[in-house]
Structure formats: structure tokens, C-alpha cells
Amino acid sequence: MDWKLILQIAGVALGLLYLWLEYRADIRLWIVGLVMPLIHGALYYKSGLYADCSMQVYYVLAGLYGWLVWRRNNTRTDVGQTGAKDTKGASGAKSSAAALHIAHTPLRMIPVLTAVYAAAHAALYLLLTHFTDSTVPFWDAGTTALSVVAMWMLSRKLVEQWLVWLAVDLVxxxxxxxxDLPYTAGLYALYSALAVAGYLRWRRQARA
Structure with a gap:
């Protein structure tokens, strides 16, 4: 039995579901995001992508944080729109709640996020080169560091998180x-295209 192939197929299926929920700004994306790291973690470990493997622990913790943040914000919005539900219906109120907190990244936050990325990239690179047999330490560390930043931006519903994910996906x-992970590479090629669509959709919602 080719476990590497099975893990790739399972990861692709969960990844597509996750991306669709993220595109819709659906809180259920965080539930999928708690399962998906288990699949990808095993796959990356078998493939010698140690930074990506360890990143899955962060994804689980960030998923719990993101779910709590989105749930708290949506609950507050629902309470504030009780009157709107009476006139517009529950589905309209939920749609408004989902889009309400989407916003652009404040300019003052960009240097901080850049510094976090640079520090994480450097630290991960040193760990990979000194303590593992990784053959791609620079790129493995770079995509992992960018993912740390992008995941936090997603938890805050910042539009530009899609651009950071786009950079991660292309690399x-x-x-x-x-x-030699062609199916997973294909998934990330699709991620790249959908990251552009997601960015455009969230940008429109931020304007609204």
C-alpha cells in the first residue's frame, strides 16, 4: 500500500474543502484546518520536509485561535443585529456577520509582520541546516515562515493574507x-489561482 499516495489524495481533498470555506469566509474552515495538519504532517515527515512538518503543530494551534476569534466576533455581530434578523431573515444576518470583519492590513502592521517573517525564516533555516538532513532548508524555512504570518492574518480576516498565501503557494x-509530490504540487497550483480569486472577493467585501 502506497501511504505516500494515500496521504496526498486525502490532503488534496481536505485542502480543496478548506480553500472553498476560506473563500466563503466560512467559520467551518477552522474545523477542517484542525484535521488537515495531521494528514500533511505525516506526508511531509515521510518526504523530508521537516519545517513543513513541524508547521502543522502551529496550524492546529492557530486553527483553535482563529476559530475562537471568528466565533466571538460573529456572536457579537449576531447580538448586535437582532433587530435586523426580524426584517431581513436569519440568512441575511449571517451573511453580514461573515463579511463584517474583513478589512485591509493596517500600514503600521506591515513592518512588524515583515520582521516576524524574517526572524522566523532565519531561525528555521539555522535549525534545518544544523539539526536535520533537509535538502531544501532555505525554501522549506521560507514557506513555513510566510505561512506563520499568513495564518495569523487569516485569523484577523485581513485581505492581504491571500497575497502572502499566493507567494507561499507559488514557491x-x-x-x-x-x-516528488505531484498531487500535492497540483493542489498548491490550484491554491495559487484561487488565492487571486479569494483576494479579489475579500477586497470587494472589505469595501462593502
Whole structure:
């Protein structure tokens, strides 16, 4: 039984579901996001992508944080729109709640996020080069560091998180092809295209 192939197929299926829920700004994305790291973690470990493997622990913790943040904000919105539910219906209120907190990244936050990325990239690179047999330490560390930043931005519903994910996805396609993970590379190629669509959709919602 080819466990590497099975893990890739399972990861692709969960990844597509996750991306669709993220595109819709659906809180259920965080539930899928708690399961998906288990699949990807095993796959990346078997493939020698140690930074990506360890990143899955962060994804679980960030998923719990993101779910709590979105749930708290949506609950507050629902309470504030009780009157609107009476006139517009429950579905309209829920739609408003889902889009209400989407916003652009404040300019003052960009240097901080850049510094976090640079520090994480450097630290992960040193760990990979000194304590593992990774053959792609720079790229593995770079995509992982960017993912840390992007995941936090997603938890705050910042529009530009899609652009950070786009950078991650484009590099990851080449990285996973190099590591002989064609199905996972194909998933990230699709991620790249949908990241553009997601960015445009969230930007429209931020304006609204």
C-alpha cells in the first residue's frame, strides 16, 4: 500500500474543502484546518520536509485561535443585529456577520509582520541546516515562515493574507515537484489561482 499516495489524495481533498470555506469566509474552515495538519504532517515527515512538518503543530494551534476569534466576533455581530434578523431573515444576518470583519492590513502592521517573517525564516533555516538532513532548508524555512504570518492574518480576516498565501503557494509548487509530490504540487497550483480569486472577493467585501 502506497501511504505516500494515500496521504496526498486525502490532503488534496481536505485542502480543496478548506480553500472553498476560506473563500466563503466560512467559520467551518477552522474545523477542517484542525484535521488537515495531521494528514500533511505525516506526508511531509515521510518526504523530508521537516519545517513543513513541524508547521502543522502551529496550524492546529492557530486553527483553535482563529476559530475562537471568528466565533466571538460573529456572536457579537449576531447580538448586535437582532433587530435586523426580524426584517431581513436569519440568512441575511449571517451573511453580514461573515463579511463584517474583513478589512485591509493596517500600514503600521506591515513592518512588524515583515520582521516576524524574517526572524522566523532565519531561525528555521539555522535549525534545518544544523539539526536535520533537509535538502531544501532555505525554501522549506521560507514557506513555513510566510505561512506563520499568513495564518495569523487569516485569523484577523485581513485581505492581504491571500497575497502572502499566493507567494507561499507559488514557491511550494516547485518545492513539492522537486520532492516528488505531484498531487500535492497540483493542489498548491490550484491554491495559487484561487488565492487571486479569494483576494479579489475579500477586497470587494472589505469595501462593502
Amino acid at each position: 511550494t509548487v516547485g518545492l513539492y515537484l522537486y520532492k
